[in-house]
Amino acid sequence: MTSASVESRPRRSAARAGSAFLTTHPRTRLALLLAAPLFWLVVVYIVALALLLVTAFWSVDSFTGEITTEFTLDNIIEVVTGSLYQTVTLRTVGVALAVTLIDVVLALPIAFFMAKVASPRMQRVLVILVLTPLWASYLVKAYAWRSVLSQDGILEWLLAPFGGHTPGYGLPATIITLSYLWLPYVILPIYAGLERVPDSLLEASGDLGGKSWSTLRLVVFPLILPAIIAGTIFSFSLSLGDYITVNIVGGANQMLGNLVYTNVGAANNLPLASAIALIPIVIIFGYLFLVRRTGALDNL
Structure with a gap:
């Protein structure tokens, strides 16, 4: 018997003992599997948020430009009471709400057709078509809309025979571009929610004399409301923190992300x-707190 085989026996026995231990202790096995991603989540997300919160209570020396780590509420007071930040906050929330409303209105009929009207083969094709824009670069899509909405763009060319004009750069262009960017994130949760609605419920409503609008309003809508709210979480939160699209198509208008940048x-x-960045964080956490009981978070 060679020395190599003798040395390999303890290794195999240790591996077997470890495997047997993990087999009989499922919680330990689960903890080991989740250790790496949880560590990454804690370090990158929770610790980063904690540092952001702490930094908001520091200040910058006006002479040296160095950060002073002494506790102060000056930044928080300035952000809460400053007219500039109040105006930009209202503008940002207004844009986020408009984008969310537009995406929900567009996503509902698309998702309903995908889930309840299209054939299984067509469903797969439509899902691919919805996901395809996500494969393109964010900047490419934003600059594409800048070209479309410019005064010499394709939209101006299409509207010219009817006496119309492109909205140009500004808040309308920002809303249009953001609505396009986040639309797939709203369609998919609603589509998933509609797929879980049994077709038998729709048939039963029709058998009992329910018209199409009544069926949608009284049967379908209450069942897919959590899925709709789940989609709004994506569009609302992503719009709150966006600043690149505003720089590309927003003109001189600023949002909270631009002030942070x-x-x-x-x-x-x-x-x-950091103090400015706390505004959208507080808003989105407040929104999540309000919708937590609707079951929307289970659809994310």
Whole structure:
């Protein structure tokens, strides 16, 4: 018997013992499987948010430009009471709400057709078509809409015979572009919710004399409301934090993301940027708190 085979026996026995231990202790096995992703989540997300919160209570020395780690509420007070930040916050929330409303209105008929009208083969094709825009670069899509909405763009060319004009750059262009960017994120949860609605319920409603609109309003809508809210979480939160689209098609209009970017880069005021960044975080956490009992979070 060679020395190599003798050395391999303890290794195999240790491996078997470890395998037997994990087999009989499912919680330990689950903990080991989740250790790496949970560590990444804690370090990248929770710790980053904690540092962001702490930084918001620091200040920048006006002479040296260095960050002073002494506790102060100046940044929070400035963000809460400053007219600029109030105006930008209202503008940002208004844009996010408009984008969310537009996406829900567009997503409902598309998702309903995919789930209840299209054949199984057509469903697969439509799902691919909905997902296809997500494969393209964010910047490519944003600049494509900049070209479409420009004064010499294709939209101007299409509207010219009817005396119409393109909205150009500004908040309308921002809303249009963001609605296009986040529409797939709204369609998919609603489509998944509609798939879970039994066809027998629709047939029973029709047998009992229910008209199409009554069936949709009284039977389908209450069942897919959590899925709709789940889609709005995506469009609303993504619009709140966006700043690239505003820079590309928004003209001189600013949103909260632009103020954060400006204070981090040009102004070199990280504490104030952190205080501004807390606004969309507080808004989205408040929204999640309101919808947590609807079951929407289970559809994400």
